[in-house]
Amino acid sequence: MNDSLTDTPVVYPDFDSITTVTCVGAGTIGGGWAAYFLAQGFRVKIWDPAPDAGEKFSRLLDAAWPALEELDMVAGADRTAWSVHTDLAEAVTGTGFVQESAPEDLDLKRRLLSQVDAVCDPGIVIGSSTSGYSMTEMATEAAHPERLVVGHPFNPPYLIPLVEVVGGQESSASAVDWAADFYAHIGKSVIRMDREVPGFIANRLQEALWREALYMVEQGEATVEQLDRSITDGPGLRWPFQGPMLTFHLAGGEGGMAHMLDHFGPSLKSPWTRLTAPELTQTLRDDVVAGCDVESGERTIPDLVRHRDAGIIALRKLTAELAATHGADAAATAAAVPTEPTPSEVASDRAESLPVYLTEVSEDWIDYNGHMSEAFYVLVFGFATDQVMDHLGLDADYRNSAKASLYTVESHIRYLDEVALGSQLSVVPSLVSAGEKKLHLAYEMYVDERLVATEEIMALHVDQSTDAVVAFPAAIAERIARTITHRPEWVGRAIG
Ligand SMILES: NC(=O)c1ccc[n+]([C@@H]2O[C@H](COP(=O)([O-])OP(=O)(O)OC[C@H]3O[C@@H](n4cnc5c(N)ncnc54)[C@H](O)[C@@H]3O)[C@@H](O)[C@H]2O)c1
Structure with missing residues (x-):
């Protein structure tokens, strides 16, 4: 990381002075970011080459806005304060921050980030939503790589708080800090990483699980529906309250993680033995797609989105309430030990x-x-x-x-x-x-x-x-x- 590239240190904008944010690419993720920025009271300028980008975003906003009203909306937020631009320079005029969410294609990202960099005031930080490329790889064509950083969100960005922030070799530490602070300022839960790791942290974890799930489908060991239920009715219930580490800390009983590792150490190795990625053959692809169709049944994608969003809203309210009432420990206890339901709950x-x-x-x-x-x-x-x-x-x-x-x-x-x-x-x-x-x-x-x-x-x-x-x-x-x-x-x- 580099802070000595520029002779005069760049001054990035005061958060309170920012009125406008630009979203470059407004599909699933860019559109989700745009909805979140609107709910945070910003004007949002969109640049996306798809001819129907405005209609697609409008549909996404219809789905996202009720969820944002429940959780993350500031007073005065205006859902109509967005515009789609065909000229990139126009889309970044007056902006305080740019979030790039174009397709995951390295050449495209390289070209696009250098184009955005060329038309944007050097005092503006540009964040990329990439799921896995490092900024070192993506910034190679940009004239001002120091203000390019990764701001990796989770789908849907209007509901999931986590953003992983990391710079490339040419990013300045001050730009990475600014981006991390800006995301936190607008209500995100930020992990600021010091090192570039392919896929960052959370993606590596979820992909490890998915790789094993695909392997089990390929081997005929589990159906798509069984795999999903094994998480939603199993360990998934603990994860909103405790991540994989504290979960296993408790699995060790009163001896905690030390007992877990010392006692179960040898047997732990057996589920670790086959962590190999399956070949993504046409058959595996078709089996997984068919399995998802069977599991979805009559439910359309918008039905599933509504179901997911309602669940995340309820969980976020619950976790915030538990944390505010009793602190993290009690939140954990409440999650682990179900209490007697009241008559109105029943x-x-x-x-x-x-x-x-x-x-x-x-x-x-x-x-x-x-x-x-x-x-x-x-x-x-x-x-x-x-x-x-x-x-x-x-x-x-x-x-x-x-x-x-x-x-x-x-x-x-x-x-x-x-x-x-x-x-x-x-x-x-x-x-x-x-x-x-x-x-x-x-x-x-x-x-x-x-x-x-x-x-x-x-x-x-x-x-x-x-x-x-x-x-x-x-x-x-x-x-x-x-x-x-x-x-x-x-x-x-x-x-x-
Ligand atoms: N989908 C996810 O769950 C997820 C999660 C986190 C991060 N990401 C990352 O977010 C980025 C966008 O992914 P997505 O799922 O929203 O994809 P998407 O296909 O839904 O959206 C991509 C959008 O970019 C537009 N686009 C195409 N070419 C472009 C260009 N040259 N310049 C600007 N926009 C262009 C498309 O019209 C489309 O609207 C990717 O880098 C992806 O890795 C995706």
């Missing part, structure tokens, strides 16, 4: 949790004792209720159009511990019970794993034009019915 196979509210204690919340003043506990609980209302559909649009809102008529706060300036607060809401016109809510406020306050409220749904307490409309009642109910043991506890 009643609904689409049960949802309420979103955790996160905030930081600011200076003006601190009283003369140096701790958060009691008024601001109320304020934070109030913000958590606003978030619950938004989640249930009782949001500003609803309040304006229906002229109805949720009124808190009773509350009870317990101040359990002091909270210092700068503390990160997570407020975990629970729906204790719901009536056709009222909600009983409970909140636990945490700093890390320390419970610092609780609040219990009773709120009524009020028609503001008549001041009458009225039933929730059907769509909101349905959302409430889908919400998991939970009664923390302290609810209803008297003072003292």
